[in-house]
Amino acid sequence: MVPIDAQVLALIDRITTHRSPGRPILHPRTGRPADFLFTAHGHRIGQNRLRQELDRAAKSAGIGHVTPHQLRHTYATALVNAGVSLQALMAILGHVSAEMSLRYGHLFDTTVRAEYERALELAKQSIGALPNPSEPAPSTSDDWRTTATVKTALAGGYCLRAPAQGPCSYANICEHCPSFHTTASYLPVLTAQRDDAGALAADATTRGWDAETERHLRLINRLTTLIDEAATRPTAM
Known part of the structure; x- marks a missing residue:
């Protein structure tokens, strides 16, 4: 199960509305009829067909050659930099070990800095402001x-x-x-x-x-x- 947002859901609804109707296809694991999202001539679209269409769309958009694995890597990296936990990332990617998910989760410099500043601010709130050496010591005339x-x-x-x-x-x-x-x-x-x-x-x-x-x-x-x-x-x- 992969969570999707409202924009992806709207895109899926658009595909199901405009695609040609077809018969349910037997699921390869359960053997039960299933209504797959991408079909052609009564068959599921294979990996090679998806790769070709993705590559064609990427080149049309002017971003060059793109593979599904690159999109998966970008998706995972974006989630990590947005603050998703390692446990949630493992569940989304279908990984059984943290090492597998960590290969995908690259932190941007801006994310590291933002996390550092957030932690530092929490530390300051906990222990108080750090002493400022430039501040002069109170004189005997001050209270x-x-x-x-x-x-x-x-x-x-x-x-x-x-x-x-x-x-x-x-x-x-x-x-x-x-x-x-x-x-x-x-x-x-x-x-x-x-x-x-x-x-x-x-x-x-x-x-x-x-x-x-x-x-x-x-x-x-x-x-x-x-x-x-x-x-x-x-x-x-």
């Missing part, structure tokens, strides 16, 4: 909380990473650790860190970095718990 980087507020500073790198696997690991303890004397530091996390969450939201937003919100919740516990813990005398 680091608004830079186009993955940002983490630390107790003694901050961390800036390229979006392609993603957040550090150790980011804020101490604050979330059950062994982390604090006292009221650290409340100003924790409060400032929470304020920074709020600004970072808002910045990530505007950039559409949902995972970054969630990361900062989790830190805010954790810092709030630590601050509340430290504020209510009695001071040792």
Whole structure:
């Protein structure tokens, strides 16, 4: 079974409409009467007749000598470059092995480039834009909380990473650790860190970095718990 499109179907309908009527011919495999598309004088048209007619039509069209096998090769190559899967190509061509179909499937340079650009675009969407070395590093006068980087507020500073790198696997690991303890004397530091996390969450939201937003919100919740516990813990005398 070979799939055909609307144009081929219209051509077949045109042939069946204008051809001379004839008797059904016994099918060579089943022995049952069958209405073949191409017949002449009550017989099926043989391969040599088809080759001759194809060659005559090709020469009339000014494209030179053409064989049915060349058309099959062109057909398969066009399907491959249009994105058909290898399994579908095998079914269409009637092949039993992938090696047979791969002989027909030649990729054009334009197809290779288009496939490369498609895959690269998907990769960029997955890992984020690659860092641009020509972009100057943020100066000390700039607000680091608004830079186009993955940002983490630390107790003694901050961390800036390229979006392609993603957040550090150790980011804020101490604050979330059950062994982390604090006292009221650290409340100003924790409060400032929470304020920074709020600004970072808002910045990530505007950039559409949902995972970054969630990361900062989790830190805010954790810092709030630590601050509340430290504020209510009695001071040792």
